Amino acid sequence: xxxxxxxxxxxxxxxxxxxxxxxxxxxxxxxxxxxxxxxxxxxxxxxxxxxxxxxxxxxxxxxxxxxxxxxxxxxxxxxxxxxxxxxxxxxxxxxxxxxxxxxxxxxxxxxxxxxxxxxxxxxxxxxxxxxxxxxxxxxxxxxxxxxxxxxxxxxxxxxxxxxxxxxxxxxxxxxxxxxxxxxxxxxxxxxxxxxxxxxxxxxxxxxxxxxxxxxxxxxxxxxxxxxxxxxxxxxxxxxxxxxxxxxxxxxxxxxxxxxxxxxxxxxxxxxxxxxxxxxxxxxxxxxxxxxxxxxxxxxxxxxxxxxxxxxxxxxxxxxxxxxxxxx
Amino acid sequence: xxxxxxxxxxxxxxxxxxxxxxxxxxxxxxxxxxxxxxxxxxxxxxxxxxxxxxxxxxxxxxxxxxxxxxxxxxxxxxxxxxxxxxxxxxxxxxxxxxxxxxxxxxxxxxxxxxxxxxxxxxxxxxxxxxxxxxxxxxxxxxxxxxxxxxxxxxxxxxxxxxxxxxxxxxxxxxxxxxxxxxxxxxxxxxxxxxxxxxxxxxxxxxxxxxxxxxxxxxxxxxxxxxxxxxxxxxxxxxxxxxxxxxxxxxxxxxxxxxxxxxxxxxxxxxxxxxxxxxxxxxxxxxxxxxxxxxxxxxxxxxxxxxxxxxxxxxxxxxxxxxxxxxxxxxxxxxxxxxxxxxxxxxx
Numbered sequence: 001x002x003x004x005x006x007x008x009x010x011x012x013x014x015x016x017x018x019x020x021x022x023x024x025x026x027x028x029x030x031x032x033x034x035x036x037x038x039x040x041x042x043x044x045x046x047x048x049x050x051x052x053x054x055x056x057x058x059x060x061x062x063x064x065x066x067x068x069x070x071x072x073x074x075x076x077x078x079x080x081x082x083x084x085x086x087x088x089x090x091x092x093x094x095x096x097x098x099x100x101x102x103x104x105x106x107x108x109x110x111x112x113x114x115x116x117x118x119x120x121x122x123x124x125x126x127x128x129x130x131x132x133x134x135x136x137x138x139x140x141x142x143x144x145x146x147x148x149x150x151x152x153x154x155x156x157x158x159x160x161x162x163x164x165x166x167x168x169x170x171x172x173x174x175x176x177x178x179x180x181x182x183x184x185x186x187x188x189x190x191x192x193x194x195x196x197x198x199x200x201x202x203x204x205x206x207x208x209x210x211x212x213x214x215x216x217x218x219x220x221x222x223x224x225x226x227x228x229x230x231x232x233x234x235x236x237x238x239x240x241x242x243x244x245x246x247x248x249x250x251x252x253x254x255x256x257x258x259x260x261x262x263x264x265x266x267x268x269x270x271x272x273x274x275x276x277x278x279x280x281x282x283x284x285x286x287x288x289x290x291x292x293x294x295x296x297x298x299x300x301x302x303x304x305x306x307x308x309x310x311x312x313x314x315x316x317x318x319x320x321x322x323x324x325x326x327x
Numbered sequence: 328x329x330x331x332x333x334x335x336x337x338x339x340x341x342x343x344x345x346x347x348x349x350x351x352x353x354x355x356x357x358x359x360x361x362x363x364x365x366x367x368x369x370x371x372x373x374x375x376x377x378x379x380x381x382x383x384x385x386x387x388x389x390x391x392x393x394x395x396x397x398x399x400x401x402x403x404x405x406x407x408x409x410x411x412x413x414x415x416x417x418x419x420x421x422x423x424x425x426x427x428x429x430x431x432x433x434x435x436x437x438x439x440x441x442x443x444x445x446x447x448x449x450x451x452x453x454x455x456x457x458x459x460x461x462x463x464x465x466x467x468x469x470x471x472x473x474x475x476x477x478x479x480x481x482x483x484x485x486x487x488x489x490x491x492x493x494x495x496x497x498x499x500x501x502x503x504x505x506x507x508x509x510x511x512x513x514x515x516x517x518x519x520x521x522x523x524x525x526x527x528x529x530x531x532x533x534x535x536x537x538x539x540x541x542x543x544x545x546x547x548x549x550x551x552x553x554x555x556x557x558x559x560x561x562x563x564x565x566x567x568x569x570x571x572x573x574x575x576x577x578x579x580x581x582x583x584x585x586x587x588x589x590x591x592x593x594x595x596x597x598x599x600x601x602x603x604x605x606x607x608x609x610x611x612x613x614x615x616x617x618x619x620x621x622x623x624x625x626x627x628x629x630x631x632x633x634x635x636x637x638x639x640x641x642x643x644x645x646x647x648x649x650x651x652x653x654x655x656x657x658x659x660x661x662x663x664x665x666x667x668x669x670x671x672x673x674x
Contacts, residue, residue, distance in 0.1 A: 275340045
């Protein structure tokens with residue numbers, strides 16, 4: 001069922017509408033909300049939600065005979081509507097990052113009203129997913145970010161087929177983000193990160209599509225054939241993180257792919273001097289572990305983040321924050 | 328003496344530095360050290376001119392009357408020089424707000440390093456004044472904003488700063504990553520000045536603030552000027568959050584303010600402006616004031632969305648019958664200002 005959750009007048013144009021597409025099951029199963037398109041350039045998440053919509057539509061029509069919907073699935077695929085239409089990450093008029101405007105305010109600035117509308121439209125959920133890509137500069141293998149997960153959260157998380165789980169502390173740093181307010185409202189929040197901004201990675205979307213169907217089966221939202229056996233993903237925090245920073249400035253050419261298991265000292269890529277073409281730096285893995293993300297935009301300043309690596313053993317020098325705030 | 332606090336190599340074979348200028352007393356031990364910072368946001372220019380004025384004033388003083396200049400003043404006018412040079416509020420390439428990167432990190436990406444280098448360099452200062460303009464949407468009367476938790480220490484300093492208003496607001500975790508909060512938290516008093524508008528210059532505001540900073544430098548004994556030489560200060564009105572009235576747009580369209588409302592005392596029922604619809608030739612909203620007060624913020628960028636901030640009013644204190652005399656600037660004393668593009672938000 002398509003329904004507007006928020007309508008805002010846009011200067012000199014037709015009003016902007018944020019829609020939800022809600023599928024209500026016959027039983028009294030839990031309510032799961034999934035949002036994407038908070039950043040207008042994160043397209044894989046929107047495509048993932050559109051795949052789910054098509055699947056749930058088939059379930060509703062009886063075209064997926066093995067599945068029935070017990071609970072309710074609420075999809076809000078596009079929050080930053082003009083951002084998507086203009087291909088900009090932030091709110092196009094004033095550059096605001098909508099994911100820094102929560103909990104929002106219904107009488108405030110435009111983006112505060114949007115934040116307020118989205119939170120109100122999801123606050124009755126049992127489970128809630130905020131699906132993001134990375135920004136344009138970084139490729140991330142699919143992973144889950146969670147604030148102090150409960151045992152039940154951890155039971156369900158492995159069905160998603162994410163490569164790892166990042167544990168976050170509920171610090172003030174995240175106070176203006178949607179998932180923080182879900183957590184505060186007693187909802188189990190899941191932040192799904194996949195790929196890189198401005199493009200669709202079909203393999204990632206397919207994996208998470210299957211993962212979300214299995215999650216809904218395990219959570220009792222959906223009835224159907226038993227889900228695939230859950231893949232217990234490794235879980236990392238700040239102490240297991242290595243940030244790889246550039247020492248030179250120039251053109252970065254990666255030689256390792258995100259998702260690879262690397263040995264300490266293995267090559268990650270090279271930085272080439274623009275003028276001379278000489279290799280200024282050979283970038284190597286600082287430890288053995290999982291190469292979780294790697295820079296996709298080729299030009300780099302010195303001391304810039306090139307890759308993020310997770311190790312099983314603790315990193316004694318892991319004092320830097322796991323993520324830059326803007327990611 | 329010009330110094331570089333950070334130099335960074337960039338991809339296309341070039342580099343940039345964050346530069347400061349140190350003015351120190353010619354002889355003897357310096358009494359105290361003040362630092363004036365601006366240009367953390369690349370679209371804010373009011374502080375650059377203020378620093379120019381103060382720099383010139385102090386150099387002249389040091390030359391002609393070296394005995395009255397007894398301390399040290401450090402100038403950091405263009406912290407985000409890449410943003411300033413490319414009309415970006417944020418740090419270009421990384422697209423982050425530098426004033427949300429503090430305390431920074433020596434081993435982080437460039438904006439984090441910049442934050443770290445600046446904070447390190449400011450250590451040991453006895454006072455920091457961080458001058459911001461507003462964003463490019465809103466015109467602001469000269470004011471100092473502070474979180475109430477730091478008010479006991481900052482308020483006496485702010486009252487000497489010759490601004491029109493001191494806004495003591497509720498403490499906020501959103502501000503934890505700003506320069507001023509990090510300084511105040513570590514015991515270095517830091518005043519945040521907001522005045523004017525992004526991407527433009529109001530020279531009169533810089534001159535007004537200059538008088539205040541001279542007072543602050545005397546207070547710190549960096550300057551030893553006789554009382555009669557000091558500029559006459561205007562006491563600012565100190566306001567709390569509950570004394571500010573916000574006007575948010577109820578319609579989307581073109582906002583056209585009434586002439587001469589900025590910096591003026593508004594009566595209940597007065598029209599502040601209109602939001603008009605060019606297509607239909609009709610008014611979408613006529614904004615009238617529900618209260619008496621001083622209009623200290625006014626939107627200069629005419630395109631508004633539903634919810635856009637149009638103006639702010641300081642409500643008249645209940646006991647005051649007449650407008651308080653300390654507010655001096657009427658809108659007609661200001662140059663015409665146009666707004667640019669992108670970004671919003673306070674310091």
